[in-house]
Amino acid sequence: MEQAAEIEEIIGSLARIAECPSDYAADWESRTGGKVVGILPMNFPAEIVHAAGALPVIVQEDDAAISYGRSLLHEFYCGYTRSLVDQAATGKLACYDGIFLVDHCVALLGAVDAIRFELPDTPVFLAQFTASMDETTTRPQIAGRIGELRQRLEELCGEPITDDAIHRSIAAYNRNRGLLRRVYEMRRAGRIALSGRQMQALVKSAMVMDVEEHSARMARLLSLLEAQPPAPSAKVKLHLSGHFCHAPRPELFDMIESCDVTVVDDDIYTGYRFISTDVPDHADPVEALTGWYFARNNNVPCSTRAQKTVDWESYLGQALENTGAQGVIVLVPKFCEPHMLYYPELRKEFHRRGIPHLLIETEHEGLALEMLKTRVEALVEVIRRPAVIREPA
Amino acid sequence: MKSCVMGIDFGSTTAKAVILDLGGRMLASQVAHMGAVSGEGVAAAIAGALDAAGLAQADIGRTVATGYGRRMLDIADRNYTEITCHARGAVAMVPQARVVIDIGGQDSKVIAVDAQGLVMQFTMNDRCAAGTGKFFEVLARAMEIELEDMGALALQAQQSLKISSMCATFAETEVISLLAEGRSKADILGGVHAAVATRTVGLVGRVGRKGPIVMTGGVARNPAAVHYIEKALGEALILPEAPQIAGALGAALIGLDDYRREHREELEGDDALEAQMALDKACVPGCRGVPELAPPPATAPRGNAAALWKRIQSHL
Numbered sequence: 001m002e003q004a005a006e007i008e009e010i011i012g013s014l015a016r017i018a019e020c021p022s023d024y025a026a027d028w029e030s031r032t033g034g035k036v037v038g039i040l041p042m043n044f045p046a047e048i049v050h051a052a053g054a055l056p057v058i059v060q061e062d063d064a065a066i067s068y069g070r071s072l073l074h075e076f077y078c079g080y081t082r083s084l085v086d087q088a089a090t091g092k093l094a095c096y097d098g099i100f101l102v103d104h105c106v107a108l109l110g111a112v113d114a115i116r117f118e119l120p121d122t123p124v125f126l127a128q129f130t131a132s133m134d135e136t137t138t139r140p141q142i143a144g145r146i147g148e149l150r151q152r153l154e155e156l157c158g159e160p161i162t163d164d165a166i167h168r169s170i171a172a173y174n175r176n177r178g179l180l181r182r183v184y185e186m187r188r189a190g191r192i193a194l195s196g197r198q199m200q201a202l203v204k205s206a207m208v209m210d211v212e213e214h215s216a217r218m219a220r221l222l223s224l225l226e227a228q229p230p231a232p233s234a235k236v237k238l239h240l241s242g243h244f245c246h247a248p249r250p251e252l253f254d255m256i257e258s259c260d261v262t263v264v265d266d267d268i269y270t271g272y273r274f275i276s277t278d279v280p281d282h283a284d285p286v287e288a289l290t291g292w293y294f295a296r297n298n299n300v301p302c303s304t305r306a307q308k309t310v311d312w313e314s315y316l317g318q319a320l321e322n323t324g325a326q327g328v329i330v331l332v333p334k335f336c337e338p339h340m341l342y343y344p345e346l347r348k349e350f351h352r353r354g355i356p357h358l359l360i361e362t363e364h365e366g367l368a369l370e371m372l373k374t375r376v377e378a379l380v381e382v383i384r385r386p387a388v389i390r391e392p393a
Numbered sequence: 394m395k396s397c398v399m400g401i402d403f404g405s406t407t408a409k410a411v412i413l414d415l416g417g418r419m420l421a422s423q424v425a426h427m428g429a430v431s432g433e434g435v436a437a438a439i440a441g442a443l444d445a446a447g448l449a450q451a452d453i454g455r456t457v458a459t460g461y462g463r464r465m466l467d468i469a470d471r472n473y474t475e476i477t478c479h480a481r482g483a484v485a486m487v488p489q490a491r492v493v494i495d496i497g498g499q500d501s502k503v504i505a506v507d508a509q510g511l512v513m514q515f516t517m518n519d520r521c522a523a524g525t526g527k528f529f530e531v532l533a534r535a536m537e538i539e540l541e542d543m544g545a546l547a548l549q550a551q552q553s554l555k556i557s558s559m560c561a562t563f564a565e566t567e568v569i570s571l572l573a574e575g576r577s578k579a580d581i582l583g584g585v586h587a588a589v590a591t592r593t594v595g596l597v598g599r600v601g602r603k604g605p606i607v608m609t610g611g612v613a614r615n616p617a618a619v620h621y622i623e624k625a626l627g628e629a630l631i632l633p634e635a636p637q638i639a640g641a642l643g644a645a646l647i648g649l650d651d652y653r654r655e656h657r658e659e660l661e662g663d664d665a666l667e668a669q670m671a672l673d674k675a676c677v678p679g680c681r682g683v684p685e686l687a688p689p690p691a692t693a694p695r696g697n698a699a700a701l702w703k704r705i706q707s708h709l
Contacts, residue, residue: 378476
């Protein structure tokens with residue numbers, strides 16, 4: 001097969017899995033006889049599920065319109081949590097042998113309550129990770145929570161999770177993240193011309209697939225991409241920011257890129273935020289996973305964590321300097337309070353640095369793409385006009 | 394080298410065309426009302442402007458399109474968003490303007506601009522027709538009055554009624570209920586305009602009051618909309634003489650910049666004009682705050698509208 005066609009084929013197959021993780025999970029279950037564990041964003045150490053011999057699948061937002069879930073969760077919850085509950089109410093979470101999470105916000109906790117109500121026979125376990133990163137008590141608390149996770153997963157899977165198994169899983173996931181980061185590095189350097197939709201498919205599929213299988217496809221994809229000629233772009237270079245819990249709709253990427261834009265970097269959950277950080281070496285695998293939790297927020301800060309030594313806006317400023325991105329599009333899911341409340345800080349920093357930017361509020365029910373396109377085009381026109389400090393709202 | 398440039402605003406409810414000579418003087422402008430993104434409407438606007446200027450399409454050196462239908466116009470050399478073009482056109486008409494309110498057929502925008510008519514910041518409604526020309530259209534139909542008569546009738550309001558829903562469809566229901574309660578059309582329309590004004594001021598708040606505020610777009614010709622927005626803002630709006638053509642004028646000025654830059658060597662000897670345009674880039678030379686139509690050249694060909702119309706339509 002010709003290289004370009006094989007690239008398309010690999011990415012296309014990963015995109016199909018990312019679109020329908022439950023089909024993949026059912027197939028994996030029938031092949032292996034293992035348990036499938038649904039995990040919720042954002043900081044869940046999937047390695048520990050993998051070490052238990054189960055398949056960790058990050059439950060994605062479903063495109064379907066919210067139906068029965070409406071009676072379980074109010075409209076003022078974010079689209080992701082409403083979708084989770086609707087999936088529970090419509091039988092789409094039946095493929096999971098358990099639902100596990102470590103992060104919390106008001107919306108996610110509400111969704112978990114509704115899932116428990118709707119699926120009383122499904123084990124649902126919250127090992128709440130402390131969000132105050134600077135407290136001296138936080139690190140031992142996180143280690144304790146990971147220990148609780150380990151115990152609950154052992155109960156669910158019926159096997160002890162050994163340190164060696166966790167170490168092997170850490171190595172497998174570190175390799176997978178490294179492969180994905182290499183694609184990101186190539187995009188930043190203008191070596192490849194993968195679209196936002198394609199990049200999302202790579203990361204989203206990593207969230208739902210068996211890690212070794214995903215890495216095998218990624219390794220082949222990388223070897224093909226490395227052999228391609230460079231693909232420098234004369235389009236306006238933008239950074240996509242936000243959406244730290246679930247995937248923006250791919251059609252949003254298509255629309256943005258249709259405005260003579262190339263996306264060179266992002267810090268979204270189904271993007272660089274997810275793959276930014278490897279689990280550090282440590283003799284004790286629980287300590288290693290604890291360290292990963294702290295390192296993630298150092299590498300790509302999140303507004304849901306309270307940490308004095310890092311902040312999201314400084315990270316963004318530095319990221320733009322590194323990649324040469326000329327502006328930022330901030331994607332805020334409607335009713336995402338941690339993001340909405342933090343946005344003024346981002347905006348101040350953009351203004352201080354003279355970074356053109358645009359705020360797009362996304363929602364489960366879809367987007368007025370044509371009107372949004374006018375706004376993105378206006379941002380592009382602002383960037384291409386002479387430099388003064390401009391600040392599209 | 395050609396003698397003129399043209400800006401076309403292919404809007405959702407009207408089409409506008411403006412022709413400038415290479416000195417930045419406005420030779421003609423035309424507004425055509427032909428319904429939603431109408432090819433016939435834009436052809437009429439272009440042909441009308443060409444005829445008024447006594448020009449043929451071949452005399453146009455650069456055509457820039459804006460508006461919702463901007464990407465549909467093959468005859469345009471380039472296209473820009475309404476945001477960029479309204480900013481440029483509004484400052485050309487009103488040099489002291491630093492904020493532009495543009496209420497168009499499908500959306501409303503508030504744009505902070507600099508002295509050169511460049512966009513500093515913008516915001517727009519992006520969810521529904523609330524606070525747009527379409528909102529007025531829907532409610533005029535519900536009340537069985539002509540759109541053009543809405544403003545005058547709203548100014549006769551005696552009582553302050555509150556229209557609580559800003560969804561055009563729900564507001565229509567609310568208006569029907571108020572009519573059923575026996576409320577006067579004038580009072581209801583006053584409430585409708587006040588609701589739109591509140592929405593608009595919300596957008597101004599997002600951008601910030603950076604200086605004098607100018608209003609463009611078709612709704613600027615509605616005296617009640619202006620009255621209620623001024624009341625909600627607590628300050629007077631500046632109204633250009635022809636607010637509807639701001640986008641087309643901005644498009645024409647952007648085209649003029651490009652065309653003059655491209656033909657810089659052929660335009661040598663025009664240093665004074667070049668210096669003035671560099672200094673006050675957005676302004677139509679010699680303008681006094683509103684665009685003035687120069688009389689068409691006496692010897693120019695006339696009456697080519699039908700042929701041009703056909704030709705333009707074939708490009709749509």
